[in-house]
Amino acid sequence: MPFRTAALAAALLAASALTATARAAEITSLAIMTPEQGTDFGWNQQGIAAAQAVAKAHGLKLTIAQGLGYGDVRATLRELADDKLGLIIAHASGYNTAAAEIAAETSSRVAIVDSPSKLKPGLVADYTLNGREGAYLAGIVAARVSKTKTVAVVVSGEPPAWNAQSYGFAAGVRATDPAITLRYAVIGPAAYSDAAGAKRVTDAAIAAGADVVFGQGNGASFGMLQAVDTAKPADGHKVWFIDVIGDKSSVDASHLLTSVVWDYTPVFEAMLTDIKADTFGTHGYHLTLASGSIKLLPSPNIPAAVWDEAMAAQKKIADGSLKVEETYDAAKVHAIMTSVAATP
Amino acid sequence: MTGLGSGAFLGQFAAGSLTAAMPLLLGGLGEQLSERAGVLNVGIEGMMLAGAYAGFAVAYSTGGLWPGLLAGAAAGALVALPMLLLCVRWALDQVVVGIALTLGVQGLTALLHHFAFSTSYPRLPAPELWLGRFPLDYAALAMCLGLAGLYRHTLLGLHLHAAGERPVALDMAGISVSRLRGAAVLATGGLAGLGGAYLSEVSAGVFVPFMTNGAGFICIVLAMLARGRPLLVLGGALLFGVSLSSATALQLLGVDVPSDVVQMLPFAVVMLLLVVLGGGRLPAALGVAYRRGDR
Numbered sequence: 001m002p003f004r005t006a007a008l009a010a011a012l013l014a015a016s017a018l019t020a021t022a023r024a025a026e027i028t029s030l031a032i033m034t035p036e037q038g039t040d041f042g043w044n045q046q047g048i049a050a051a052q053a054v055a056k057a058h059g060l061k062l063t064i065a066q067g068l069g070y071g072d073v074r075a076t077l078r079e080l081a082d083d084k085l086g087l088i089i090a091h092a093s094g095y096n097t098a099a100a101e102i103a104a105e106t107s108s109r110v111a112i113v114d115s116p117s118k119l120k121p122g123l124v125a126d127y128t129l130n131g132r133e134g135a136y137l138a139g140i141v142a143a144r145v146s147k148t149k150t151v152a153v154v155v156s157g158e159p160p161a162w163n164a165q166s167y168g169f170a171a172g173v174r175a176t177d178p179a180i181t182l183r184y185a186v187i188g189p190a191a192y193s194d195a196a197g198a199k200r201v202t203d204a205a206i207a208a209g210a211d212v213v214f215g216q217g218n219g220a221s222f223g224m225l226q227a228v229d230t231a232k233p234a235d236g237h238k239v240w241f242i243d244v245i246g247d248k249s250s251v252d253a254s255h256l257l258t259s260v261v262w263d264y265t266p267v268f269e270a271m272l273t274d275i276k277a278d279t280f281g282t283h284g285y286h287l288t289l290a291s292g293s294i295k296l297l298p299s300p301n302i303p304a305a306v307w308d309e310a311m312a313a314q315k316k317i318a319d320g321s322l323k324v325e326e327t328y329d330a331a332k333v334h335a336i337m338t339s340v341a342a343t344p
Numbered sequence: 345m346t347g348l349g350s351g352a353f354l355g356q357f358a359a360g361s362l363t364a365a366m367p368l369l370l371g372g373l374g375e376q377l378s379e380r381a382g383v384l385n386v387g388i389e390g391m392m393l394a395g396a397y398a399g400f401a402v403a404y405s406t407g408g409l410w411p412g413l414l415a416g417a418a419a420g421a422l423v424a425l426p427m428l429l430l431c432v433r434w435a436l437d438q439v440v441v442g443i444a445l446t447l448g449v450q451g452l453t454a455l456l457h458h459f460a461f462s463t464s465y466p467r468l469p470a471p472e473l474w475l476g477r478f479p480l481d482y483a484a485l486a487m488c489l490g491l492a493g494l495y496r497h498t499l500l501g502l503h504l505h506a507a508g509e510r511p512v513a514l515d516m517a518g519i520s521v522s523r524l525r526g527a528a529v530l531a532t533g534g535l536a537g538l539g540g541a542y543l544s545e546v547s548a549g550v551f552v553p554f555m556t557n558g559a560g561f562i563c564i565v566l567a568m569l570a571r572g573r574p575l576l577v578l579g580g581a582l583l584f585g586v587s588l589s590s591a592t593a594l595q596l597l598g599v600d601v602p603s604d605v606v607q608m609l610p611f612a613v614v615m616l617l618l619v620v621l622g623g624g625r626l627p628a629a630l631g632v633a634y635r636r637g638d639r
Contacts, residue, residue: 036554193554252467
């Protein structure tokens with residue numbers, strides 16, 4: 001009897017393993033959907049680049065649906081689902097509701113962002129990412145480089161990823177120089193492509209005394225860069241821009257202080273591994289300095305001593321001796337920005 | 345001196361308010377013209393976006409903002425052409441055609457940007473000012489007064505009013521409703537395109553896909569709430585600009601309220617005041633296609 005039970009268990013395990021292998025063999029394709037073209041030196045470009053890298057590494061057929069905008073993408077999702085792709089990466093926080101719906105409707109695997117509560121084993125995975133550790137390092141650089149001792153954070157919305165980085169950046173500034181005044185402004189509820197609004201808000205932040213602007217915006221970032229470029233502060237000091245996700249040094253190296261660069265490749269790799277292991281949709285994914293999926297962009301505009309200070313902090317974060325708090329809560333972001341009384 | 349109480353900040357507050365208001369004023373005046381003639385121009389978002397792209401592309405290639413503004417107006421009118429044909433000549437649904445135009449232009453401008461500018465993201469130099477403002481600002485204010493005079497004191501204004509209220513009466517008076525509405529639609533496209541070009545050339549100094557970000561729809565709201573009065577469009581646009589700058593100032597001051605509440609401020613203030621002050625009603629034949637012989 002024990003032998004029979006053991007044999008049955010072994011058979012079940014073997015069947016399970018075979019099924020998993022079969023599933024793995026089924027993954028021959030993936031798709032990524034992005035709201036803007038993959039040429040924004042940011043969210044969309046980095047996402048597509050990572051999908052291409054993963055597809056190339058695994059010999060997968062890749063479908064890129066880019067420039068879909070921020071509206072309803074159900075039609076595109078259904079078309080992709082009809083193609084029976086191994087994985088659809090819905091690369092925008094505005095797509096998470098529709099993608100989860102279509103996944104349930106068509107049994108297609110989807111990866112969504114900013115919705116950790118929507119995990120569904122085998123079907124829906126969430127990759128709410130943030131580069132808070134890199135943003136902390138950027139905060140150190142900003143605090144050291146600022147001459148006016150006023151630093152601004154300008155964001156195109158308050159999605160979880162932006163909030164986590166805003167908080168990490170502010171924590172880095174506070175830890176380096178508690179006397180620095182932080183100014184914080186949101187361009188609009190979802191102003192990711194509002195370059196004009198970004199310029200107006202950044203102009204206001206500079207007029208309020210900021211000489212370093214930490215900007216999170218997608219397409220709106222180019223409006224921030226324009227504001228920094230055309231700024232004429234009364235004191236005549238130079239204004240710097242710190243970017244996130246991509247590397248805009250080919251666009252404007254003279255005003256770009258640094259960038260918190262994201263690499264999604266390890267995340268998409270991990271998704272494929274999870275699909276093969278049948279653990280897709282059971283947990284989230286993270287970007288870390290230790291894994292190399294986050295890095296602070298080196299720049300000749302950063303003084304060597306400041307860079308060294310940031311790299312020393314990076315080591316501490318990597319070995320766990322320095323923790324950067326992970327928070328997605330906008331209220332906590334507002335609180336840390338105003339934690340030292342600003343002089344109006 | 346820098347800081348939130350400085351002259352630099354207050355100056356930026358005023359400049360930011362006006363710069364945010366101008367595209368809305370131009371687009372709102374255009375939308376109002378179309379609505380007075382009885383055509384609900386939902387495609388204005390697309391016309392603004394076309395103007396933004398064309399204006400930026402021409403300004404960048406010629407090195408002059410004025411050629412860009414002209415190109416923006418022309419691009420807006422070009423996008424209005426299908427509206428003229430489909431809605432005025434062939435009496436198709438104005439809302440459906442307007443939405444289709446907007447979606448089409450969004451895709452087209454994103455594609456054009458992809459091929460022309462996506463690897464370099466060029467930016468324009470800051471515009472040269474005259475008496476502290478970009479000269480088009482003064483022209484837009486003059487245009488506002490001019491349109492108010494046109495609607496109130498001229499025969500053309502009366503014809504536009506009739507086209508929106510009782511097109512059949514205009515037809516019986518021997519005036520071509522189609523021609524008048526068509527001209528209004530094209531002028532609307534031109535004004536919206538000009539507003540879009542202002543947005544990319546003056547407000548942002550750069551073009552990015554989808555950059556109108558719903559400005560065209562705000563123009564529709566301004567025009568509808570202003571009930572045919574250009575000065576109320578001006579008031580609404582300025583109020584919107586001031587509210588946007590106020591929302592930014594409150595955040596920079598560190599006022600601890602949820603950002604969503606602060607961001608709602610411009611929309612709430614403008615709608616409230618225009619509803620209170622607007623009065624009047626929309627043209628009776630607004631959105632209704634006119635076919636000769638219909639009663």
